[in-house]
Amino acid sequence: MFLARIRVTLRPSILDPQGKAVAHAIGTLNVGPVQDVRMGKYVEMKIQAPSEAEARKITEDVCTKLLANPVMEDYTFEVSKI
Amino acid sequence: MDDERLTFGVVVFPGSNCDHDAYYASKKILGQNAVFLWHKEADLKGVDVVILPGGFSYGDYLRCGAIARFSPVMKEVVRFANDGGTVIGICNGFQILQEAGLLPGVLLRNSSLRFVCKYVHLRVENSETRFTNRCSAGEVLAIPVAHGDGNYFTDPGTLQRLEENGQIVFRYCTPDGLITPEANPNGSMASIAGIINEQGNVLGMMPHPERASDPLLRHTDGQKLFQSIIAFSLNTAESGRR
Numbered sequence: 001m002f003l004a005r006i007r008v009t010l011r012p013s014i015l016d017p018q019g020k021a022v023a024h025a026i027g028t029l030n031v032g033p034v035q036d037v038r039m040g041k042y043v044e045m046k047i048q049a050p051s052e053a054e055a056r057k058i059t060e061d062v063c064t065k066l067l068a069n070p071v072m073e074d075y076t077f078e079v080s081k082i
Numbered sequence: 083m084d085d086e087r088l089t090f091g092v093v094v095f096p097g098s099n100c101d102h103d104a105y106y107a108s109k110k111i112l113g114q115n116a117v118f119l120w121h122k123e124a125d126l127k128g129v130d131v132v133i134l135p136g137g138f139s140y141g142d143y144l145r146c147g148a149i150a151r152f153s154p155v156m157k158e159v160v161r162f163a164n165d166g167g168t169v170i171g172i173c174n175g176f177q178i179l180q181e182a183g184l185l186p187g188v189l190l191r192n193s194s195l196r197f198v199c200k201y202v203h204l205r206v207e208n209s210e211t212r213f214t215n216r217c218s219a220g221e222v223l224a225i226p227v228a229h230g231d232g233n234y235f236t237d238p239g240t241l242q243r244l245e246e247n248g249q250i251v252f253r254y255c256t257p258d259g260l261i262t263p264e265a266n267p268n269g270s271m272a273s274i275a276g277i278i279n280e281q282g283n284v285l286g287m288m289p290h291p292e293r294a295s296d297p298l299l300r301h302t303d304g305q306k307l308f309q310s311i312i313a314f315s316l317n318t319a320e321s322g323r324r
């Protein structure tokens with residue numbers, strides 16, 4: 001069994017108003033100069049695959065077909081044996 | 083089509099909430115036939131026009147429209163569109179058409195971060211489509227919007243193609259037809275409110291024409307879209323018989 005940990009983030013060229021609003025809220029905490037907050041999604045999924053290579057291939061497939069919209073999002077992931 | 087009346091098929095996803103409005107406008111206001119198409123059934127029941135209505139299909143989980151496009155009915159909608167059938171996606175329906183790859187671009191969160199629910203003005207940029215032939219070029223329509231994610235975005239190359247091909251059908255404008263940042267309710271690129279595909283048979287728009295159809299509600303500009311589709315379909319059927 002493998003565990004895929006996937007992060008989907010807005011592409012750098014896309015304005016992230018939600019991130020901006022959170023950055024504004026952070027500003028009121030007086031914790032220091034925090035800038036450029038970007039929001040994203042984190043997804044975990046367990047995969048019953050014969051090898052890590054196969055698990056990575058499945059994860060890649062799920063990311064491109066469903067989890068990320070390439071017009072506005074990028075994704076990264078790690079796959080580990082559990 | 084029977085006895086000169088079209089049949090509008092309104093797709094119902096879990097979370098659709100403008101399906102009854104679209105059905106009501108097609109049937110009671112425009113006097114056409116209308117049927118609901120449950121998303122689990124891969125059957126369009128021979129309808130002439132498919133409407134993907136507004137709402138929050140699948141609770142907008144993951145991304146607006148991202149999960150609805152995997153519903154069994156969508157395979158048939160894509161096939162119908164690729165065969166030249168008339169498809170209109172309103173609001174959430176527009177988002178679904180993009181996720182299904184039938185229209186380019188994506189609808190991001192409104193730049194204001196607010197849900198916007200109000201009447202807006204739209205300028206008809208292309209009056210030679212099957213959705214706007216009853217409008218004149220540059221005509222200003224009053225039609226309401228109600229969305230949180232209507233901020234149209236695409237890459238510069240695609241935007242240029244949309245402009246050059248006349249695929250931008252509606253832009254947000256002032257009551258006088260001027261395109262200004264203030265008249266743009268959601269931050270859409272180039273003030274885009276509605277686009278068609280290259281073949282011209284699939285329309286996606288954020289404003290709700292079905293909500294501006296009943297004279298009881300005062301504004302009836304939305305009727306023009308339905309009337310255009312009806313005029314186009316009757317003409318096509320007429321020339322088919324000749």
